[in-house]
Amino acid sequence: MTAVKRMAGGAVVLGLALAVAGTAQAGAVLDKIKERGEIVACIKVDYRPFGFRDPSGTMIGLEHDLVDDIQVRLTAALGKPIKVQRIPVIAANRVQFLEQGKCDMLMATMTDTPERRRLIHIVEPNYYASGITVMAKKSTPIKKWDDIRGQTLCTSQGAFWNKEYERKYELKLLAFAGIAESEQALRDGRCIGSLTDDSLAASRLTDKEIWGDYEIKLPTQDTKPWGLAVQHGDNELFKIMTDASIDWHKTGKIVELEKKWGIVPTDFVKDMHEKYKAK
Structure with a gap:
């Protein structure tokens, strides 16, 4: 057996051992x-x-x-x-x-x-399950999904929809590590809306003091389980x-x-x- 084959075989055995140990x-x-x-x-x-x-x-x-x-x-x-x-x-x-x-x-x-x-x-x-929507100021002219095409939206890092929706709607996404940072950017006007989970948007809108001027702009789509x-x-x-x-x-x-x-x-x-x- 050549040295290369011995090394390859050893690597396979080691990999299997590590996998079993990890399990x-x-x-x-x-x-x-x-x-x-x-x-x-x-x-x-x-x-x-x-x-x-x-x-x-x-x-x-x-x-x-x-x-x-x-x-x-x-x-x-x-x-x-x-x-x-x-x-x-x-x-x-x-x-x-x-x-x-x-x-x-x-x-x-x-x-x-x-x-x-x-x-x-x-x-x-x-x-549980939820879907994707856009939350924005009531005055923002968004009536259908295609209205966000090419626009700047705020979102959260790690959200499963980021890459797909960025491509699908040619979006400019501002992705933040935390939800609070993303929402602050929305209130500061750094984006026209928040690309977000419908359950989160609905819960935020119950706080009229902060979110009274905002609404869910689009019907939920791509509902997926948690x-x-x-x-x-x-x-x-x-x-x-x-x-x-x-x-x-x-x-x-x-x-x-x-x-x-x-x-x-x-x-x-x-x-x-x-x-x-x-x-």
């Missing part, structure tokens, strides 16, 4: 959670009402309520009290944080895409998350949380409840 390590996450008595959750605090801080600084919101439910399930499954450590993330770093092991689970208004499924293990059924995720190979924790998501839809928990947080009932949540309560 085993990910599968041991549940043991680590039990050992430390805590699950670490990457979650949003800039996306009211799904994740934000109340006046005292406490992290709250619809997704935080679902993480609390996960905490209860883990306490029962592991036979000891489990706490939650919450790590705030933004669209630009949420997937990387989970990949790097900075958290055990990711629930952060993340759209489920094939590209993200290659990086992390996304739970099914999906727990994914709760763990690391690849983390099958035990994945099973607990899957059972939880099924139960949320079956019992109508997310239906009730939409009411709690003043969210207009969505077809996705209603349809998923009807689907799973019949099983």
Whole structure:
């Protein structure tokens, strides 16, 4: 056997060993959670009402309520009290944080895409869904999607729609790391509108003091589901998350949380409840 072949064969063996080791390590996450008595959750605090801080600084919101439910399930499954450590993330770093092991689970208004499924293990059924729209001042002359062609819009870094919509509508996108920065740029007039998630836009417009002069300009399109995720190979924790998501839809928990947080009932949540309560 030539030296080149021996080196190539060794590289393959090493690669396989590392892959197996990585999977085993990910599968041991549940043991680590039990050992430390805590699950670490990457979650949003800039996306009211799904994740934000109340006046005292406490992290709250619809997704935080679902993480609390996960905490209860883990306490029962592991036979000891489990706490939650919450790590705030933004669209630009949420997937990387989970990949790097900075958290055990990711629930952060993340759209489920094939590209993200290659990086992390996304739970099914999906727990929520939203689509894309444009929020702008009421006086802005936008009546149909083609009206934004060639215009400058604000958006968030890491949003799945950025590249596609930039190409499709020949947009000039100003992408910001955080939602707050993107919204401030909109109010400062640096863009004619915000290319954004319809659920986020609707929640912002409830604040009449800040957003009273703004409105959703276009009908929602490209509605896609949101994914709760763990690391690849983390099958035990994945099973607990899957059972939880099924139960949320079956019992109508997310239906009730939409009411709690003043969210207009969505077809996705209603349809998923009807689907799973019949099983």
